[in-house]
Amino acid sequence: MLAEIRQLRRLLNRLIVPRSLFWRSLLIIVVPLLILQIILTFVFYNRHWDTVTRWLAFGVAGEVAMLAEMIENAPDATERQALIEHASRNTDLTITLVPGGRLEDAVAAADINPNVGHIDNKILESFAERLHYPFAVDLETEDPDRATVFVQIAPGLLEVVVARKRLTSTTAWLLFSWMVGGSVVLSAISIYFLRLQVRPIRQLAKAADSFGKGRDVGDFRLRGAAEIRQAAHAFNLMRHRILRHISQRTEMLAAVSHDLRTPLTRMKLELELMGTGDDPVLAGLKQDVEEMSKLVEVYLDFARGEGRESVEPTDLGPILESMRQRAERSGATLEIMLDRPIVMPLRPTAFHRCLSNLVDNACRYGRWIGISVRQKEDMVEIAVEDDGPGIPEAWREKVLEPFVRLDEKAGEGTGLGLTIARDVVLAHGGDLKLSRSRKGGLKAILRMPG
Structure with a gap:
């Protein structure tokens, strides 16, 4: 009850x-x-x-x-x-x-x-x-x-x-007319001043939403009531702190990249000069150095995220076609389901990396890949599915975390592919979910603002 x-x-x-x-x-x-x-x-x-x-x-x-x-x-x-x-x-x-x-x-x-x-x-x-x-x-x-x-x-x-x-x-109707007329005038004045107060709140919400999707909108101009100005000032401070953190992280990663790549390159050169021959020790060292180089590159891609790439209107068609070529090089068949051309605000390089990780993961475990794109109001839904063994439901959230792998198949993997893909989607203001595909494999669903 x-x-x-x-x-x-x-x-x-x-x-x-x-x-x-x-x-x-x-x-x-x-x-x-x-x-x-x-x-x-x-x-x-x-x-x-x-x-x-x-x-x-x-x-x-x-x-x-x-x-x-x-x-x-x-x-x-x-x-x-x-x-x-x-x-x-x-x-x-x-x-x-x-x-x-x-x-x-x-x-x-x-x-x-x-x-x-x-x-x-x-x-x-x-x-x-x-x-x-x-x-x-x-x-x-x-x-x-x-x-x-x-x-x-x-x-x-x-x-x-x-x-x-x-x-x-x-005079009763005269009094009634004055009452109604006065109410209408007062209501109109109230609506005018309410719009003046609500407009900065809407603009602040729009600026916060755009910044959350990775689109820098600059400092928000302070306007409206004192409380709204206080919230806008807090938003500007938060924006500066986030941008400063990203800048410091990028500079640190550039230094890390330089410090790690230099000795690895020198080690590769020295191993090449020593020659491999039939020495299994040198061959193992050479393989270890190669794996370390790939691991460093993948880790830097994950930590760097989107870098300083700007958002621009991007046509999905060419990106999807490049994914078809990528799959064919790996011996898989990729089917694209796109009803009409869709142009959406993206960081092209970062989004290309996101889809590449998903397609490479599908190629590693399956022979058929399907990419379908649907637009629902102001959101675009991109589904990448395969015919592989899939991922158990209990593990679908766990595998999105860094360095998590279900098995050791395709040993060059690092467990960062899905993590980088979700990081890119989140930076665009979207979300990535995993489910079961229509052919029993894995289905990755990207929902991003259009």
Whole structure:
């Protein structure tokens, strides 16, 4: 039960709470504003507007009741007309007396709708409270600014036309428009300033992502709030430290390369001058020196990584064709599955070394190699598979570590081929995984940003 509740809560969070900082910040501003608008609207419509409407309509209903009573008590028609003219001059009511008129006929002729809204119902309640004569109120006349009150009295039917503003407040929609308009303006200003604050965060994330993929973007310009500037400053310091570390490592490896290659070259030359003949000792020494030279070269390739090579748009087609030629020289068949030309940002030499290591490893253990390339949105997936014996699932992560070998087949191996390949892929911002191929061998899957 608790697990279901947690799952439902996570689902609601995904559906309701936005993922981006911009929309979350906007919600922090907009939601309280909407709540305030709802509260104000509720208070105004159900309290203030109802009260104002009640007292306005109550006053008009009192005037109509007093007028109806005076006209009904007038001794003759002349007196009644004098009262009507006097009331019309001193009020803004338009008063008409229809002798012998009937309320039912007036209601039928005016086609008064009995279903009225909340505010109109408050008006009718006020008239019913003050006016003790049979009456009807037409609130939907042809003139929207007017309303007509029909009152049945003894001399006939009294028709009173009153301005709508005397029955209810007409400034409610003006207040509502100001509320909505003000909210829209404030929201627009909030969105503008939020974009100014979120933009540096997005740019910093983009710079960090590019730098993580091996693309140097230079120092990030400090902008935005103090916290964002602090994060940008930390990013710049981290970038300088990483670049300094890479530079120091490259310089150290250049010195190591020089120090190791020089004595090895001298040893090779001396062994050649001594000649081999049938001396098994010299032959063994010569083989050991050759293996040491290869080991030093492979190790330096692994430690050096991509060096200072820059990223540039590279067509995969020529690189894959060179892999076909490489496999054919080793006596293997390489099949390329590439639907269309793909150009992606690469360090060509480093990526060529990565694929070479994978193809050489496949040639060492199999006779068929397949390379398939698929593009999925902003990622490119490259699969290199063979028909060899493969690698047990328990060892697939272990063999990616340096100097790890499953057996001693092809003794010139050093256990760094897959490690160098993964190092190159990671430096491009991708990942390398091992699995089982469709022919039972090893399948290396490279997922890299396109």
